[in-house]
Amino acid sequence: MSTGNLILTACITILxxxxxxxSFIIVRIARGIRIFEEENPPILQKFPKLSVIxxxxxxxxxxxxxIVTLLGQDYPDLEIVLIDDRSTDGTGKIxxxxxxxxxxxxxxxxxxxxxxxxGKVNALNEGTAKSTGEWLLFTDADVHxxxxxxxxxxxxxxxxxxxxxxxxxxxxSNSFWFEVVVSALGAMFLHGTRAVDVGKPGxxxxxxxxxxxxxxxxxxxKTEGFSWLRMEPVDDVGLGxxxxxxxxxSTFAVALRDISIVWYPSLKLMFKGVxxxxxxxxxxxxxxxxALIVAFVWAFAIAPxxxxxxxxxLPLLSLWVITYVLMAAGSFFISRRFKQKFFxxxxxxxxxxxxxxxxxxxGIICVRKGGIDWRGTRYKTEDLLSGQRLKLDKFRIKRSxxxxxxxxxxxx
Numbered sequence: 001m002s003t004g005n006l007i008l009t010a011c012i013t014i015l016x017x018x019x020x021x022x023s024f025i026i027v028r029i030a031r032g033i034r035i036f037e038e039e040n041p042p043i044l045q046k047f048p049k050l051s052v053i054x055x056x057x058x059x060x061x062x063x064x065x066x067i068v069t070l071l072g073q074d075y076p077d078l079e080i081v082l083i084d085d086r087s088t089d090g091t092g093k094i095x096x097x098x099x100x101x102x103x104x105x106x107x108x109x110x111x112x113x114x115x116x117x118x119g120k121v122n123a124l125n126e127g128t129a130k131s132t133g134e135w136l137l138f139t140d141a142d143v144h145x146x147x148x149x150x151x152x153x154x155x156x157x158x159x160x161x162x163x164x165x166x167x168x169x170x171x172x173s174n175s176f177w178f179e180v181v182v183s184a185l186g187a188m189f190l191h192g193t194r195a196v197d198v199g200k201p202g203x204x205x206x207x208x209x210x211x212x213x214x215x216x217x218x219x220x221x222k223t224e225g226f227s228w229l230r231m232e233p234v235d236d237v238g239l240g241x242x243x244x245x246x247x248x249x250s251t252f253a254v255a256l257r258d259i260s261i262v263w264y265p266s267l268k269l270m271f272k273g274v275x276x277x278x279x280x281x282x283x284x285x286x287x288x289x290x291a292l293i294v295a296f297v298w299a300f301a302i303a304p305x306x307x308x309x310x311x312x313x314l315p316l317l318s319l320w321v322i323t324y325v326l327m328a329a330g331s332f333f334i335s336r337r338f339k340q341k342f343f344x345x346x347x348x349x350x351x352x353x354x355x356x357x358x359x360x361x362x363g364i365i366c367v368r369k370g371g372i373d374w375r376g377t378r379y380k381t382e383d384l385l386s387g388q389r390l391k392l393d394k395f396r397i398k399r400s401x402x403x404x405x406x407x408x409x410x411x412x
Contacts, residue, residue: 008306009316015303016319023330026187030337032196034253036167041152041159049077050150051133055123056083056141057375060090063141067098071105075150081131083108085123085375091141106130116383117230119375124235125226136220138213138239142261143169149258153214156251162199163219163248166240167212167255170338171263177354178267179344184351193237198252207252208240211261215239219248231379231387233277233372238389256339271358276372278362284391285381290363297356301349 052070056063063082070080082105084092092109099107108130113119124138135154157165168189173179190196194205213236223246232238243250264270283290304323331345344351366372371380 011299012303012306012316013319015300016323018300019304019323020326022191023326025191027330027333029190029196030334033190034251035337036152036156036253036255036259037257039152039156039253041155044151044155044158047076047151047154048134049079049132050075050135050137050154051079051081051131052137052139052150053081053124053127053131054083054139054141055085055120055127056087056091056095057085057119057123058087058089058091059141060087060094063091064094064098066140066142066144067105069144069146070150071098071102072147073145073150074148075154077133078104078150079131079133080105081108081127082106083110083123083127085110085119086113088376113377116387118233118235118379119377121226121229121232121235125230128220128226134217136215136217138210138215138236140210140261143211144260146258146260149255152258153212156253157214157216160199160251161249162251163216164208164240164243164250165212165214166198166208166250166252167214167259168195168207168209168252169211169255169259169261170257170340171261173262175267176344178264178270179341180347180351181267181270181354182263182351183340183345183348184355187348188355193240195252198240199250204244206237206240206244206250208236208238208243210236212255212259213239215243216248219243219246222246222248229387229389231384232389233374233384234281234390237281241389254338267354271361274358275362275365276374278359279366280372280384280388281390282359283363284388285366285385287363287367290359294356294360297352301352301356304349 054063054067067080067082070078080102082095082098084095084107092107095105095107095109099105108126110119110123110126113122117125128136135157137150137153153165153167157163171182173182189207193207194203195207197203197205198207220243223242226235228242229235229238240250264273279285279290283293304320304327327349328346331342331348334340335342335345366381369378371378371384373379
């Protein structure tokens, strides 16, 4: 066997072993992750005031049905702060109409974006200032809640003595390939954030979601606040990081039924939607880092295929068989655990390739424009870099007193 073939065989073998390790890790995560619907916290005798804060921009098609599910909750002391962030469609009028019909809803309109702020983060900051609740729930304008979800969430947070509860919903979709990509992204998120370790003693793991970030106001006020995240596009995970850094206790769970969201109606719109934050959070706005990540993803995803193509090499063929048996077993377990379809999970390998194309597209667009476009505003790359809090390998913490703290970090 030539030297080139030996190197290729060694690389395929190592990557197949990596698939084995990944299968075991994902199954461990699936076994350990908490399912919100399986929780049965004690019923609270007195419910603290809860402020739900929603920052909406041009979401006239989705916001009213979502708010109806909130107004239909049986939570006894509820305030809903609806922020119209410079919308150009009918979002503002819808918000005013909701606030006019229900005293629990409060309309906030933002006409101008201050310098040095991303629009959504500024809107969340304004909404927080206008809220009065003892607990704050940051969610999006397309999230739907089943009856009793808010009561149970507060009860779970209090039972865990947590200051932060993040719930990850299962996105609804009618597209098979969308589900394949979501399966890959879900595995990357749960693995990358070490969500299974969130809240464990001694763990530095953190997580947050745009659909459901519930925080205790007293604990939130001990953090740097949204001004620390003012130029961070991944503000939801950033909130989890900020709570963790302040010493707050967090709880993380997956909601399979009680919270629902159509994340993107199609795979095409997902490509468009992630272009604003994928390049920064995954590659730190670096083309070299992006190229290395994409190269590894492609090698990792193709390795099992490469093993079977070399069918004359019995050891490689055996590696392929074992790899796919483990992948199938892991996918079956996860599908049962999270009540998902088997084949989109099993084809997450292809989903990784699609995700890498999303990263390439996000990077190319960002470099070409010199920044990102979000909610009608362009943010320059140099400004995003200076305010970036979430990085692939490390994050930089710059506190208000001017001190800088660096911590090694291997998750987004």
